[in-house]
Amino acid sequence: MQPLEWDAETMRQMGYRVIDLLVDYWQTLPDRPIGKRAARATLEPLLAEPTPTAPQPFEQVLDEFLRKVLPNIIKVDHPRYFAFVPAPNEYVGVLADLLSAGMNIFVGTWMVGAGATQVERVVIRWLCDWFGLPDTAGGLFVSGGSVANLVCLAAARQRYPDALARGRVYYSDQTHSCVARAWRILGLREEQMCVLPADEQFQIPLDALQAQIRRDREAGWLPFCVVANAGTTNTGAVDPLNALADLCAEEGLWLHADGAYGAAAILTDEGRQRLQGIERLDSLAVDPHKWLYQPMMAGCALVREFEHLRDAFRILPPYLQDKERGAVGVDLCDYGVELSRNFRALKVWMSLKTHGVEAFRQAMEHNLRLARLAEQALRARPHWEIVSPATMGIVAFRYAPSGWDAARVDALNRALVDAMIADGYAMVSSTILRGRVALRMCTLSYRATDADVRETVRRLSAFAESLTRAAR
Template sequence: MERAGRRAVERVLARLAAPGEGPVHVACTPEELDKEWREPPPEEGADLADLVDRLADSALTAGMRSDHPRCFAFVPSAGTFPAVLADALGAAFLAVPGAWLVGSGATQLELVTVEWLCALLELPEGSGGLFVSGGSEANLVALTVARDSRLGGDPRGARAYCSDQAHPSVARALHILGFSRDQLVVLPADASLRLPVDELARRVAADRAAGLRPFAVVATAGTTSTGAIDPLPELAAVCRAEGLWLHTDGALGAVARISDPGRALLAGLEASDSVTVDPHKWLFQPYDIGCLLLREPGLLRDSFALTRHSLDVDAGYLSASTRPAPGDATDPVNLSDHGVQLSRGPRALKLWLSLKTFGVRAFREAVADGMRRAAHAGERIAAHPGLELTSPPSLCVVTFRHRPPGLPPGPELDAVQGHISRTVVASGDAMILPTRVRGEQVLRLCTINPRATDADVDAALDLVAAIGDQLSSGTRDSGHGPLG
């Protein structure tokens, strides 16, 4: 055990010490991985240290290295060493913050860390919440509470609202909850790619007049494609006037509020009834750790308490593990009554240890630096004759495209961006993926990695420009379009 443990620690330290070494992406086909890893269940054991090496050399390195400083795809987590230690400690001690009886220490750390997040995001006094797997689960739990709070268990005629820039997990959550697709009203985003307040108010009024039952609005604080922030104060005013639940999906952008440049951008976040936060994004934690914060955290128990859902009058052994002991002055907190999971790992531990190790100031500065890097990328793109911005830098996201001379917007220009992205990824020198903005395919940079520098951004943009210029040069020489 000691030899294998040392080997694992050595491999972890080597990995974390050199995030910029090696390719950003290691491509493997399903056939290659199937050939290497598919086998019958092993009847006999093997040497653990050797297995650690095999995993570190192959399976765990296949795919994208999200902590690489030139990985600008998706919303790449950078990870922290304290978080790695926290995950190992939690697994070794089998910490389970479900029932207080089982994991009181882990539960207390989760409660404290939730309080920290509420304070950092300047949410109202008394706010609370729960750590979950990620933004998808946070949105699901939030919409469950919204349904129970606003509809009283009767979903007939219900309507929820979001923009067409909202994350698909919103639609999936409503599907899981049993709502039909037409019960989610998807409004086209405005020219700034935000949820249009006037159109929302008009549609809510029209739906009420038609006998329908509006109950929730999902705003986005940092859309995945462009980083756009919906107008939170104005949306909150509509929701207050109409008695609607306002859920803000801040999986990407809510954490920007802890930084000086992001604080004003997130004005109005405190008016939300619930907020999704993903620490495995802009708080640099390894997967998985999401969080749902609520103005009235007691509503979680109303929806999820085991006593509500028990199939036995006494709830058997579960009630024995969650009810207070005779003479206890206070009821213990059982987080298994607050969400979907009964058995749950100590996700908060990694964030608690990271915040204690580095201090909040380091995170504030890292978040601000990610925003500054996006602005730097925007300036470089705007100054380059072969590149053009397709949406301005917002939070840590900027979108752009290569524009060959004389090629108008359309399918051929879209195909150019796809070709450039595939070529960049195949090179292993950077990771840039496409998205769609206003119906057109563009390239996207997400600059949250605190290990990235302006030089890394410049290198990625230079690579895009070089590939695009090479494509344009081939076009001029052949007399055909950019792709043949």
């Protein structure tokens, strides 16, 4: 047998062991602590070692992972992980990733990966249909929201030949940092990015935007793109897409929306209502690894005119010339930044087919309801202020004991995040809203229950009261 090969029976045993382990993990997840924030000083000596030379039994390596690695992560798939953006992955999606990695399916060119490419095109078409994008629309899978935004914005920049020299782009201060990073990667200077302070609803202020575009034109800038939010990370806010589409049509601007967090909520009543106008976008980032419950590394860049991506990305080197002959189709390497592309669409395809879309809609409605429940539970207790009501599955709030100044309240709320992590039952995260610290709960897990939410709020209150008492 070759050095890296295994016999069939051993391979089966190794695989069964991993599946058993995963199923046990998920079964016991609600009873486990959320995980811990590990100190670098502990972890470095724990895991430092030179490149292994002598072979070790697989079981031993797996055991080392279980003992040394797993206890030192925070479990983003935990039902009570309400921090940042939860990542509750769905089992069929996990198995699809296993298949895709197992067969190492390449989805860069049609020549090599036709069947997989066609599956990806089908899934992209489903998404485009959900958003009401026309037949000319298309897109592709990327690693996640950051790259999805980058790919879409590259297409936007390509449409405006003067963009690098004197282009200007617009978005609110609630926009995810990956958008500024994308513009930076694409060569825009800081002064070309106009960041507008959001209004009271955490939305982009339309009048200020319009006035800014007018002033910029007069000053010789070329306004060329507005980046809207279709669900912000902070509060779930959605910018007024219809009004932005009117403005961008009038001004000849590309309208992109970052829907990495919120766009998938189009399947729900609340999402449909908030995302009105999404069908008018030039491009949209959406992340199946967030609200479609897929394992990480599944974002999608969608554009109204699929060929605009090709205009931005295609280069044909001699060593790929064979793909241009014979049964030619769509070479997805020509539409984005990656040539070696794995089969990310498989998980969405298998997961949606196995469950049917209605199951996803119900899970999302459950998530939205849990955020409203968290808001109600907070409102029912003293000293909690709702900073942003439940919106697209996110509620933002703070504990504000009467008579405390802003700085003390900020410090107390930051301390609450740490107290919750140390407790281990649930996790929330903090952000800054209108200059003040706010906590946020993002109830995206399909595994979370009403009791999980209620008990999390109860513990938050208990810690808040005890921290307040200790500070007096």
